[in-house]
Amino acid sequence: MNNTGLTRRQQAIAPISAFTALGDLPKLKLVLEEGLKAGLTINDIKEVLAQLYAYLGFPRALNGLGTFMAVVNERKERGIVDIVGAEANPLPAGKSRLELGTEVQTYLVGSPVKGPVLDFAPAIDTYLKDHLFGDIFGRDNLDYMDREIATLGALAGLDGVEPQLMSHFNISLNIGLTEQQLKDVTDALENSVSKAVAQRATSALAKVLASRK
Template sequence: MANGSELSPRRQATAAIAAFTATGQLPQLRDALADGLDTGLTVTEINEILVQMYAYAGFPRALNGLGAFMALLQERRDSGIDDPAGEPPTPLPAGTDMLALGTENQTRLSGRPVTGPLFDFAPAIDEFLKAHLFGDIFARDTLDWQSREVATVAALATLDGVESQLRSHLGIALNAGLSPADLHGLVATLRSRVGQAASDRAGDLLDQVLAGSDD
């Protein structure tokens, strides 16, 4: 598969936006943002991709991405382009227990309860992951879980030294409903739009994950 054709144009754009936000390559990100708008992503959906990136690449990268997006939208407005705003996330019921909700989401996505010595050693990070990442962020329905995992895998594939997390999220992507063909398409998208290193990293780990799922 040479061109990522198994992945929809919207998800190909999502992958590119996430990858270039994570690496801080703002000229390439600007092009990816424009492509995302042109393929039908709304302003709200792209904002959600950029906001989510702070959990994987840090606040500085996410803030820089949002700044680049604001500037691009202003340029497009000045040129007479009216990009659709999109819908805000559906509010959660008052009093929602975000730790309980996030734990449920994390368990569904991971396929099992997530525990281990690291979380016993640092309980705060366990709570933040459950209550905030899988609760506050993944509970927002602006993006579906498949799109969130496309963004997460694309971002992690660009970063050195996070192979364990990338492998985990490739498995989560399958649990979220992405098919092996979708993920091969994501690898091909990374190769054609982001770079060989990110594609190779994701492709090698995807082969391992798929081989394990066949056991």
């Protein structure tokens, strides 16, 4: 197993997501600055914050984007030139968003996703496949590992969503993030956010690791 930890750039993602979830904009501003210093590009962070609307709603995501816009403008006024980074390429031609999203979701989870809740409310199944995994995860300017780290940080910042947090720890392991790298995520949350948020993530990760042995 690859025991190499997360890069500084990757470690910066989870606190940004967690403070966006918590709605703590002054502290979000600080970790956004740290993220840029750690190697995240402007477009990396914009993509993370835009993705979070799917988990946190438009109000939190828009507040995050507004805070980030202010950070970028303030740094520009101080003469700091931040790397803009890559834009997303168009989604693959000849494939619907639903087809793409179904493929992406199946890859991330490791098998086709079914369940009683999705049978009970088929519309949410379509939204997940077509929009979250097609429209959003289908954008190629962030890789799946970065997107999962962002999702873990956001869900750790929310109370009462342990099943979803555990699901995304499972996905993270499925796509190649190691146990050490996921512990780095929880460490980043403890060092930059709070012990309570880190403990939520640590507890969910421990349950996932136990279930996979």
